[in-house]
Amino acid sequence: MIDRRRRALLAGIAGLPLAGLPGCGNEPRFTEVGFSVFGQLWTLRFADTPADQVTAAVRSAEAIVEPLYRRLHPWRDSELTRLNRQLAAHGEATASPAIRELIQAARPVFEASGGRFDPTIGGLIALWGFHRNGGNVDDAAITPPAEAALDDWLDDAPSLDDVRIDGEQVITANPRVQFDFNALAEGFAAARVLNAIESLGVTDCLLDSGGDLYTLGRAGGRDWQLGIRDPRGEGALGGVALSGRHALCSSGDYERRLTYRGERFGHIIDPLTARPARHNTGTTVLGRNPTIADGAATALMLLSPDQAGDFARQLGLDGTLLVTENGSAWRDAGMQSAMTAAPAGRPIDWHTL
Incomplete structure (x- = not known):
């Protein structure tokens, strides 16, 4: 997502x-x-x-x-990327009020969607290559991840349920939590x-x-x-x-998609399958x-x-x-x-x- x-x-x-x-x-x-x-x-x-x-x-x-x-830029150097690095290394980080507000705002959408809307899957988005290109890409640029890599990601997938806020601190026990608030x-x-x-x-x-x-x-x-x-x-x-x-x-x-060997992959990723959305x-x-x-x-x-x-x-x-x-x-x-x-x-x- x-x-x-x-x-x-x-x-x-x-x-x-x-x-x-x-x-x-x-x-x-x-x-x-x-x-x-x-x-x-x-x-x-x-x-x-x-x-x-x-x-x-x-x-x-x-x-x-x-x-x-x-x-909030999810891959260029920013407050958000620095927070993500701190979470990966230490499991907690001090977050600004804006980031804490976004985490809290995401919660009702996460719950209503059964976990399909999840801002902690920045690592999965990067795995698909969408952090390397802001628009449409074709097979000359990147290729889709291997099925084995996606299955491996699912074995220890992060979730908003892995995150809690304590005062100014964001805390997680899952080092794969990587926030992306673009949605x-x-x-x-x-x-x-x-x-x-x-x-x-x-x-x-x-x-x-x-x-x-x-x-x-x-x-x-x-x-x-x-x-x-x-x-x-x-x-x-x-x-x-x-x-x-x-x-x-x-x-x-x-508007944004990956085309590889004639097959189009949408940019909205389902965290429950690690694959692009297929319904709509x-x-x-x-x-x-x-x-x-x-x-x-x-x-x-x-x-x-x-x-x-x-x-x-x-x-x-x-x-x-x-x-x-x-x-x-x-x-x-x-x-x-x-x-x-x-x-x-x-x-x-x-x-x-």
Whole structure:
């Protein structure tokens, strides 16, 4: 289970005024500003927001996201890699409040997924080679691990159940525990950004973290109009109108993968099998907690449709959908209520979770 450097969602804002230009009549004025972190574009789209607030909000967002990503990088030298080395060598290490918060935030997703969402499997992700390349790779770059190596890893696999927090200390008896928070980091950072810009007086903003969408307030006098990408095509599965604070997060096997001798291996790894997820090709989650929604979208990639409903209920999600590898589309009652049909796209026969 690792992060998706994906473009899983589309901001469905066609027909609204261009960023930075005044609307016509009662149309809101939008200002859109972006910044890049490790090659990933974060964008904030403000509605009817004074220029000084926009400037302060963007500066605040950059000051949160970039340092946090540097501290949590799972393979370049960072606070996280240093903590992982300490855990491997000594079984305990002092952790910053952010890392302790992420460990605690992962717990409900870990439990609801039956252990399939597990941030302690950084060593397994490295074994597959995804720590050596941030995007798609082919057989000229790396090869999949040998079956024997994966079976050996499973013999003494780490788990979040091997970890406890005592004050500022993270403690484990399993030296294979190696944290990788990429499946939570975007949502965690987004929550901090929304809190910060709201404290500056911003009331209406759409935050795009490079695919996942987080809303604050409204798009002027209307809801934010968002679209959910079809993981099996270029179109959209449907649209969602949101106001207030919401997270619309998605995951899929279409952005990062290893291709070896014509076979494609997705980047989301099931810790219970040590092999890539095979159930689904794309998932989307609607929720109120950005960190939980971000992690839940990844965890759903590892669950079958008959497991997804209970998973969503345990986490209190507002809506979930998934598209299986055979193209079957599933959604729960919450997502069915929230979604509107896409104006164009492939015909979809929805099943109910």
